[in-house]
Amino acid sequence: MKNISTKLVPWSLTLAAWGSSLVHAAQDLPGGPAVNQLNLHPPVTRIAVEQHNLHWMMLIICTLIFVGVFAVMFYSIWKHRKSKGAKAANFHESVKVELAWTIVPFIIVIIMALPATKVLVAQKDTTNADLTIKATGYQWKWGYDYLNGEGEGLSFVSTLDSGHRAMSDSGNVSAAPNDYLLKVDNPLVVPMGKKIRIITTANDVIHSFMVPAFGIKQDAIPGFVRDTWFKAEKAGDYYGQCAELCGKEHAYMPIHVKVLSAADYTAWVAGEQKKLAAKQDDPNKVWVLADLVARGEKVYAANCAACHQANGKGAGPIKALDGSPVVLGATADMMHAVLEGRANGAMPAWKQLSDTDLAAVVTFTKNHWSNHTGQLVQPAQFVMARSGKFPEGGGSAAAPTAAPDQPAAAAMPAAAAAQ
Numbered sequence: 001m002k003n004i005s006t007k008l009v010p011w012s013l014t015l016a017a018w019g020s021s022l023v024h025a026a027q028d029l030p031g032g033p034a035v036n037q038l039n040l041h042p043p044v045t046r047i048a049v050e051q052h053n054l055h056w057m058m059l060i061i062c063t064l065i066f067v068g069v070f071a072v073m074f075y076s077i078w079k080h081r082k083s084k085g086a087k088a089a090n091f092h093e094s095v096k097v098e099l100a101w102t103i104v105p106f107i108i109v110i111i112m113a114l115p116a117t118k119v120l121v122a123q124k125d126t127t128n129a130d131l132t133i134k135a136t137g138y139q140w141k142w143g144y145d146y147l148n149g150e151g152e153g154l155s156f157v158s159t160l161d162s163g164h165r166a167m168s169d170s171g172n173v174s175a176a177p178n179d180y181l182l183k184v185d186n187p188l189v190v191p192m193g194k195k196i197r198i199i200t201t202a203n204d205v206i207h208s209f210m211v212p213a214f215g216i217k218q219d220a221i222p223g224f225v226r227d228t229w230f231k232a233e234k235a236g237d238y239y240g241q242c243a244e245l246c247g248k249e250h251a252y253m254p255i256h257v258k259v260l261s262a263a264d265y266t267a268w269v270a271g272e273q274k275k276l277a278a279k280q281d282d283p284n285k286v287w288v289l290a291d292l293v294a295r296g297e298k299v300y301a302a303n304c305a306a307c308h309q310a311n312g313k314g315a316g317p318i319k320a321l322d323g324s325p326v327v328l329g330a331t332a333d334m335m336h337a338v339l340e341g342r343a344n345g346a347m348p349a350w351k352q353l354s355d356t357d358l359a360a361v362v363t364f365t366k367n368h369w370s371n372h373t374g375q376l377v378q379p380a381q382f383v384m385a386r387s388g389k390f391p392e393g394g395g396s397a398a399a400p401t402a403a404p405d406q407p408a409a410a411a412m413p414a415a416a417a418a419q
């Protein structure tokens with residue numbers, strides 16, 4: 001049964017090859033979708049293998065039942081047709097028949113349920129994990145926090161590659177690469193042969209973390225935590241997507257998991273820890289306007305432009321930042337917006353953004369496009385704002401009295417919207 005799915009793929013590709021000339025020359029993406037794919041993704045975890053086996057077992061059983069029932073029905077119709085002089089039997093009940101059609105289906109259900117239950121229980125056993133990672137869904141990106149195990153303390157956001165998004169917006173996908181709309185700036189990196197526990201939650205609406213090659217799919221619900229797990233048996237790149245309709249950018253929320261050997265993973269962790277140490281900012285540092293705007297431009301371009309557009313004009317329900325009364329108004333207004341959110345979560349809160357990145361993106365939006373306010377927000381002001389002390393009024397903000405150090409949170413995309 002394990003070989004059925006493998007044998008089906010070349011047959012199905014041959015059958016559908018005639019249609020390949022109708023689209024641009026796409027190729028299979030290892031670890032992701034395949035051209036003219038009809039079967040499930042090739043499994044790289046034991047759970048996914050068992051799911052494949054269950055899939056084919058259920059399909060074969062259902063096919064046999066279908067063929068058997070309709071064969072008997074059509075045989076009876078043909079053999080006992082009226083033109084042959086057949087006459088219907090006159091009886092009201094048959095204990096044997098009723099026992100047969102009760103007991104036989106019951107046995108079939110048990111045969112199907114036992115292996116399915118075994119796999120289901122195994123899927124939910126997230127104990128004894130070697131590495132625990134929290135995956136947080138945002139509109140429309142994923143945040144990853146390494147909670148326990150090798151790499152503990154690492155945290156980053158994974159966003160669709162800006163080049164792919166620009167290609168999609170242009171409508172010209174003739175030169176689309178094999179990983180079109182699946183490439184991200186920061187893939188989730190895990191070691192091969194280790195049990196990885198994924199804790200899912202969300203910051204705004206319901207999302208769903210799904211990687212078909214691993215056989216996992218777990219909803220990410222605001223205010224709740226769920227978990228799943230996998231143990232990849234093969235190194236490589238594996239792809240998935242948010243599997244829950246989560247808004248207009250739902251199609252731009254890919255998942256890329258990079259599975260490395262134990263040695264390569266250890267080296268990756270060491271490199272990321274060095275990068276993290278180098279990026280640590282002193283929230284009490286006093287920045288000049290030009291430097292803060294330059295940093296804010298990078299944060300905005302990499303993460304915010306997808307919703308608010310590169311020109312700051314917004315789109316549909318996403319309000320414009322260029323000329324926005326909130327952006328042009330008092331500094332505290334926009335600080336409240338990015339820390340607390342707006343419009344019942346339509347503009348989410350970004351408390352997990354570092355104080356420096358928050359200050360940078362707010363300063364950038366206040367001094368870009370036609371917004372030439374000259375207003376500057378220092379990171380220390382966000383340190384104080386987190387404790388409820390917001391600046392009064394507008395104007396150019398001077399650096400406030402030094403506040404106690406606060407650990408910088410993981411850099412999150414700044415949706416600095418005027419909602």
